[in-house]
Amino acid sequence: MPAFILSDTNLWFSAAIAIVLVVFLIELLGMFLGASILGVFDDVEVVSSPDAATGSSLSVLSNWLCLDKLPFMIWMIIFLTFFGLCGLMFNVVSQAIISSSLPVALSIPLAFAIALPLTARFGLRLARLLPKNESSALSADAFVGVTACITSGKAQRDNPAEAKFIDQHQQPHYVLVEPIDAQDIFVRGDNVILVEKAEGRWLAMRYQ
Incomplete structure (x- = not known):
């Protein structure tokens, strides 16, 4: 054999x-x-x-x-x-x-x-x-509406900062975000909601 x-x-x-x-x-x-x-x-x-x-x-x-x-x-x-x-x-x-x-x-x-x-x-x-x-990979569409927290930097229009969120599989994701409102500014510790995927970054609104 x-x-x-x-x-x-x-x-x-x-x-x-x-x-x-x-x-x-x-x-x-x-x-x-x-x-x-x-x-x-x-x-x-x-x-x-x-x-x-x-x-x-x-x-x-x-x-x-x-x-x-x-x-x-x-x-x-x-x-x-x-x-x-x-x-x-x-x-x-x-x-x-x-x-x-x-x-x-x-x-x-x-x-x-x-x-x-x-x-x-x-x-x-x-x-x-x-x-x-099943795969824990999430498509970009799955990120819409997710609440993330700014981890470093100051996010403003055309100047994204790093944010972190945990998905449904308890996996951390790091993304670059900038305010969808040109007048808004996000700083470390702010919670934001991902609204729209842009090139290399996410447009987000402040979590109220």
């Missing part, structure tokens, strides 16, 4: 399973250290294509693959697991039927093609069962 798993024809599949096991062990260790790597890429956002048709297609593909419903690391772990297991299974069946593993040029694309829909289906079920495990 070790010789089969470590053979050249199963190298990619064994490596995928090995990565999953390593991440599991690191995550297990992280439980005792208070750290986690599964949320490392939670705030990664897909860059929209300037071409509307292409952007729409990518959005549809991302939705079908459940990339927008699960943290990226969790999605990748699911995919690597299915990819590795499918590849090994194909070669087990091939060995039983023709006494030889499938060529790498055939087994890898086949395992990839099967792993993607399996990942999508399993990911969708997992996202429904564990809604709290």
Whole structure:
């Protein structure tokens, strides 16, 4: 069995399973250290294509693959697991039927093609069962109406200052804000409400 798993024809599949096991062990260790790597890429956002048709297609593909419903690391772990297991299974069946593993040029694309829909289906079920495990990344629209506190600097029109707020996932966010009212000035400790996203900053009104 070790010789089969470590053979050249199963190298990619064994490596995928090995990565999953390593991440599991690191995550297990992280439980005792208070750290986690599964949320490392939670705030990664897909860059929209300037071409509307292409952007729409990518959005549809991302939705079908459940990339927008699960943290990226969790999605990748699911995919690597299915990819590795499918590849090994194909070669087990091939060995039983023709006494030889499938060529790498055939087994890898086949395992990839099967792993993607399996990942999508399993990911969708997992996202429904564990809604709290969805990405903590917030879109700019989600910031509208949020109350933030000025942490440093003096904010006035065309001179933004830093503000901080805590989102619904208890994650801190730092943004640059300036008054939407040209006559207003925010100083450290002032609470403001984010109203509108501008280029590189937020327009805000004073929290009454």
